[in-house]
Amino acid sequence: MTTKVKLTAKRIAEFQCPPDKSQAFLWDADTPNFGVKIRPRGKPAFIYQGSLGGKTLQLVIGSALTWKIPDAQAEARRMQVLVDKNINPQEERDANVEASALAIAEKSKIEVTVGKVWQIYVERGVGKKGKPWSATYKKALLRSMEPGGKTFPRCGERRTVSGPLFYVRDIPLKDLDDDMLADIIGDELERIGERRPGSIEGDGDCPPGYAAVKNAVEWLSGMFRWAASKSEYKKLIQGNPARSTTVQDDLPSNPNARRLDFIEVPQLRKFFEGLAMMPNKTSTGYLTGLLITGARRNELARLKWSDINFTLKKYVIADKSKSNVERVRTLPLTPLFERIVKSMPKIDGNDYVFAVPKSKYGYVQDTRKTLAPVVEYAEIDHLTPHGMRRTFSLLGEAAGCPAGAIEQAMGHAVSGMDEHYKPRRVEMLRGVMTQLEEFVIEQSGMLVLAQQVEEA
Numbered sequence: 001m002t003t004k005v006k007l008t009a010k011r012i013a014e015f016q017c018p019p020d021k022s023q024a025f026l027w028d029a030d031t032p033n034f035g036v037k038i039r040p041r042g043k044p045a046f047i048y049q050g051s052l053g054g055k056t057l058q059l060v061i062g063s064a065l066t067w068k069i070p071d072a073q074a075e076a077r078r079m080q081v082l083v084d085k086n087i088n089p090q091e092e093r094d095a096n097v098e099a100s101a102l103a104i105a106e107k108s109k110i111e112v113t114v115g116k117v118w119q120i121y122v123e124r125g126v127g128k129k130g131k132p133w134s135a136t137y138k139k140a141l142l143r144s145m146e147p148g149g150k151t152f153p154r155c156g157e158r159r160t161v162s163g164p165l166f167y168v169r170d171i172p173l174k175d176l177d178d179d180m181l182a183d184i185i186g187d188e189l190e191r192i193g194e195r196r197p198g199s200i201e202g203d204g205d206c207p208p209g210y211a212a213v214k215n216a217v218e219w220l221s222g223m224f225r226w227a228a229s230k231s232e233y234k235k236l237i238q239g240n241p242a243r244s245t246t247v248q249d250d251l252p253s254n255p256n257a258r259r260l261d262f263i264e265v266p267q268l269r270k271f272f273e274g275l276a277m278m279p280n281k282t283s284t285g286y287l288t289g290l291l292i293t294g295a296r297r298n299e300l301a302r303l304k305w306s307d308i309n310f311t312l313k314k315y316v317i318a319d320k321s322k323s324n325v326e327r328v329r330t331l332p333l334t335p336l337f338e339r340i341v342k343s344m345p346k347i348d349g350n351d352y353v354f355a356v357p358k359s360k361y362g363y364v365q366d367t368r369k370t371l372a373p374v375v376e377y378a379e380i381d382h383l384t385p386h387g388m389r390r391t392f393s394l395l396g397e398a399a400g401c402p403a404g405a406i407e408q409a410m411g412h413a414v415s416g417m418d419e420h421y422k423p424r425r426v427e428m429l430r431g432v433m434t435q436l437e438e439f440v441i442e443q444s445g446m447l448v449l450a451q452q453v454e455e456a
Contacts, residue, residue: 004029012036012044012064034076036064046072048079052088059089112236114176114220115169118145121223144216145169164188164216167298170361173227174236178244179368179384181220185247186386187296188213214251217242261387262394263291267378268444274377283370285340286354290385292337292437293317294392294410297385301363304351308333308341314426319411329411332430336437392436399439405432 004027005011017024017040025047027035037060038044044064050057061067061075079089122141125133133141148162167184168176189210221242227233228240241247263271278284289300299318308315313333333341347355352363359365367385375383389410396406405424409432424432440446 003027006030007036007069009069012069015044017042028073031073031076033080034073046076048076048089050080050083052083052086057083057088057090059093112173112233113169114165114171114173115145117173117227117233118165118169118223121226124226140215141219144212144219164213165220168220172236172360173233174238175366176241177238178241178246180366181217181241181244182246183297183384183386185213185217185251186384187298210251217247217251260390261382261384262390263378263380263383263387265395265398265443267380268440270378271374271380272444272446274374277377278370278374280370282344282354282356282364283367285344286364287367287371287374287385287388288340289337289354290388291391291395292334292440293331293433294389294396294406296389296411299411301352301354301365303353305346305353306351308353310338313338313430329408330426331409332426332433334430334434334437336441395440396432396436399436401432401436405429406436409433 007026007028007030011026015024015026015036015038017038019040021040023037023039025035025037026044033048033050035047035049036044037047046061046064046067048057048059048061059079061072061079064072082089082092118141122138125138127133144163144165145168146160146163147166148160164185167187168181171180221240224237224240224242227237272288275284275287286300289295290297293300295303295317303315303317307317310333314330315333316328316330319329341353344353344355347357350357350362354364355362356364371383371385393406393410396409397403405428408424409429
């Protein structure tokens with residue numbers, strides 16, 4: 001007859017397997033089919049033992065050294081309930097393990113960002129022929145993804161700028177494609193200053209800033225080649241976006257190549273008609289904001305409600321320009337943009353104006369899918385989100401706005417010495433940006449919207 005006792009920590013600690021037996025059991029008097037199992041050289045384990053389909057079923061719950069007795073008893077009772085329902089607890093456990101493994105696999109796909117793979121790639125530090133990289137080379141690779149903002153030693157308030165690949169690092173590895181990379185690289189080339197003397201157009205030399213971008217793209221290409229050979233990464237990538245013609249054609253290795261996508265003035269009407277038909281109002285508001293503010297994609301995407309002062313009609317936005325010590329710029333909240341902002345839904349726990357609840361980052365990321373049918377409807381040959389910023393600059397010229405004011409609003413380094421001594425404050429910029437906004441409203445046929453803005 002099997003002896004049952006009340007299980008206690010002391011009894012379990014003193015329980016041993018007789019030397020002439022392969023295993024021994026200590027059964028619980030309080031919980032049916034629950035006990036402790038031990039082998040001569042093993043450690044005690046909680047087990048459940050029952051009967052299913054006429055066959056004995058014995059399952060290990062867990063180590064008696066780590067599980068608490070009440071928790072193990074509860075698990076044994078749960079298993080008994082499953083058996084009473086003619087369910088095999090082992091099969092149920094296997095199904096849970098498989099589901100958990102799938103969930104972890106899916107989660108890992110999301111969490112594997114370019115920056116994480118880049119860190120591992122740099123730490124590996126071995127070239128094609130197995131020769132270790134130098135410390136200087138590794139430092140250059142790491143610097144290309146740094147956020148910037150660090151102070152220079154003995155240089156007062158001067159701060160470092162973000163690396164050419166900074167805005168790539170938080171993108172999931174599986175999501176980075178050639179169009180997205182081309183937009184980010186386009187931002188970096190513009191940050192350096194396309195309009196300054198010695199730009200990539202018209203000469204065969206590659207200025208230092210552009211050379212850094214070119215080198216960064218080559219390094220990223222090397223990382224993708226390496227990742228494609230690793231089992232843990234190769235399923236997450238499709239091709240090598242850094243080697244695509246979309247990206248390579250814009251690099252300074254082709255001195256006469258420039259990205260020229262923008263919206264012409266006669267195309268504005270159909271563009272806004274197509275934009276109004278899109279169901280995603282957050283993306284359409286964001287794209288309209290890009291066009292009438294001239295902000296870079298990530299600058300506007302990361303705009304928060306806390307950055308906006310509706311009383312003083314102004315907002316603060318991030319700035320990547322090397323000429324700006326604070327790395328932010330303050331812009332006027334013009335009527336049309338204010339209306340767009342106020343139409344954006346507020347989401348609890350999310351402070352971003354252009355918020356996307358399902359996004360990992362909380363704000364709008366990739367609007368190319370929204371933009372594609374609009375571009376087709378407006379019969380525009382090619383247009384990227386970055387092309388909206390280029391459109392802002394061209395519309396400012398068409399509207400007769402001072403070039404220096406447009407450059408300041410965009411966060412550009414001014415192109416002329418006369419403009420260098422004209423830093424405009426918010427109220428001075430307000431008239432310029434309102435003038436551009438009214439020009440857009442007039443040329444796009446948004447007169448009804450303009451009346452609504454005036455009445456608001």
